[in-house]
Amino acid sequence: MSAELAQYLTTGVTVGAVYALVALGFSLIYNASHVINFAQGEFVMIGGMSAVSLVATGMPLILAVPLAIGITVLVGMLLEKFAVEPARGASVVTLIIITIGASIFLRGLAAIVWDKKLHALPAFSGNEPISFVGASVQPQSLWVLGATMLIVLALAWFFGRTRVGKGMLATSHNRLAAQLVGINVRRVLLLSFAVSAGLGGAAGILVAPITTTSVDVGVMLGLKGFAAAVLGGLGSGPGALVGGFVLGIVESLCAGYISSAYKDAIAFVLMLGVLFFLPSGLMGKRAADRV
Amino acid sequence: MSHYRSSRHHGLIALAAIIALLPLVLSNKYFYDVAILIGFNAIVCIGLNLLIGYAGQISLGHAGFFGLGAYASAILTGNYGWPPVIAALAGMAGVGSLAFLAGRPILKLKGHYLAMATLGLGIIISLVIVNQDRLTGGPDGITVGPFSVLGFALENERAWYWFIGGLLLLTVWLSQNLIDSPMGRALRALHSSEVGAQAAGINAAAHKLQIFVLSATFAAGAGSLAAHYSGFITPAKAGFIHSVELVTMVVLGGMASIYGAVVGAAVLTLLPQILTVLKDYEMVVLGAVMMATMIFLPRGLVPSLAALCERWRDLLPPSLVLRLEALIGRGRKP
16 A cells, blocks of 8 residues: 555545544434534534633643533533424424524634634644554544544444433434333433534544634534535434545545545535435435435 | 406515615615615525425525626626626526536435535535636635626616616516416425325426526526626635525525515625624624524514414404505405
8 A cells, every 4th residue: 555545544534533423413413303403513613612722721631621522512402402492393494594593603602702713722642643554643643533433332332222322213213102102302302412512522622633623613514524424324323434434535535636626525526426326325224215 | 366466566566666765765875785785685585485485495505506607797708708798698598507407316305305415516516616716716706897788887886776676576577477377386286295296297397497497597697797796706605605595585584475585685684784783793693583583483574474464454353454455455365
């Protein structure tokens, strides 16, 4: 394997992990409520910016990270309580506009609380690149991958082994049936926003040392996470992971070998291709509503 | 039916009266500027409302068509010396063809999937505009020359105001005729039940595609004129945020309502102008207004107000209602 290719692949996998986390958040909320949450990217921004400002106060990273995730989770829950819950049963267009309104609101609020400048979070363990089959890998990339793997394992355990997680899965399959067996579907909705915000926040913190963060970082990351979710099959957990990594790798390879100017377009070209030819996504259920 | 038709004309007359009388209160260039912007947005929103409100198909990429129209005018008049009218018509034809080709696979999708596909299409268009910088000037934008019709140049705000006002009336009139035509009835049938409409012999795919192409063409035309008017165009006008603004105008004003689209365009064009007073809080208030109207008035301003008026009418004594209706020249619909 050439060093160049190895370099592109490691970059792609790192970025892909971040897309995968955002895509997982999209799918979680979509499953619980059939809402596409366009404010998902703002969770990434809030996580990153909170961590930056907490570290700036002199707080050690090990405390700042969980606290920043906590702040993002709180924002996610408030969003569900005050914007999504009151509009239950509204049409697709209405819900899309509500979440877009929420994302504008959150971005505006963030610009007041923080500022519009670029901020960098210090890397978790130094900036000394590690050499790996000819590619130089930032230690932060390993943190991104490791943390993503831990999060995925934790989610798998949560949905496969715990009562609450199984309840959430049941609700996504059949809301009415879940309600009949005594699952509190309202709490499931709130919980899905909390978990999804946590995922976004974590992604924002992990990637902040590599790409820097700012108030506007959420727009593109959110849209690409969304493309990744569609790519893998909207509403599918493994699909979101596959979609995220595929998108990250393809994007990095195209930027390297074809055109870096059109790097951002690749996500949407892939998304359109999947929608036209494989509407249920790479990993989606074949029975998905494709009419 | 005659009552219905007359009430339809009353709406058009009322709009014409507003456009004719508005200059009495437009005391300076800035007010004219805002009124003209409302006109541009209203034309795009009427087209978009035909698609969203009547045909029930969402598009989160209409700013892409608006931007393509604008850039077609800028490039064809600037680089190739085409007359502005021909350039604008060519832009509309080009965008219409693109919408026709892209619409065929896209409109097979529904709901969320349709939203995503149109969003993707819009973003790809705006990225192409940003990256073809030799032609489009890249992220910094490009200047556009003045507009002229048959050798008559639109030089000041006043000329533009009357031109756009006339164009808006024409758009409203055309759209109303379309809605009351067999095509419009087919679209509404499609919206309430696609299977039902198809069973009644309506070619759903063809109708959806036609209305998609029409609304894209409206957006392209407005984009061309807006580019000439402001003399400058940036890729932001083709971007995702602008698409969202347009859809919000439609939904805020009221779906399946021509005047709703005009009202929505007016409110959401005025709002940021008023909110600039709030400086840093502008975005926060805009986002909050978007969320609040969607939560509390999900049907939009015009239909919600109309429903409210109906309720009030029932509370008033019938004799008074009749006299009021005679006063505004409007009879009960048969």
